[in-house]
Amino acid sequence: MVAGSVHRLHLTGRHDKSGPKPDLRVTYSKSSGWQIEVLSQHAYNWAQRHADSFLFDNDGNRIRTNRTGVNILVHDARTNGLKTEYIGPHRVLTF
DSSP states (O other), X not given: OOTTOOOOOOOSSOSOTTSOOOSXXXXXXXXXXXXXXXXXXXXXXXXXXXXXXXXXXXXXXEEEEOHHHHHHXXXXXXXXXXXXXXXXXXXXXXX
């Protein structure tokens, strides 16, 4: 490290803003629970095949589920090449 320089970690925000945008976005709130927002057409087509229709909201672009459902859907999505963004209370993760 160069004298006087400061190495800073950025715990919030996407690290590579020029990279591909996420296909799915996972959020949690006490009032609405766990939600997976479908952001791309590819993710929408995938979700129609992999998620039970009763989980979708009226617009068909959000999936309401529990923590186990999030883990299963995100794992399957990642296996199928979809990018997921998780917006947590302290940082944003893209995987």
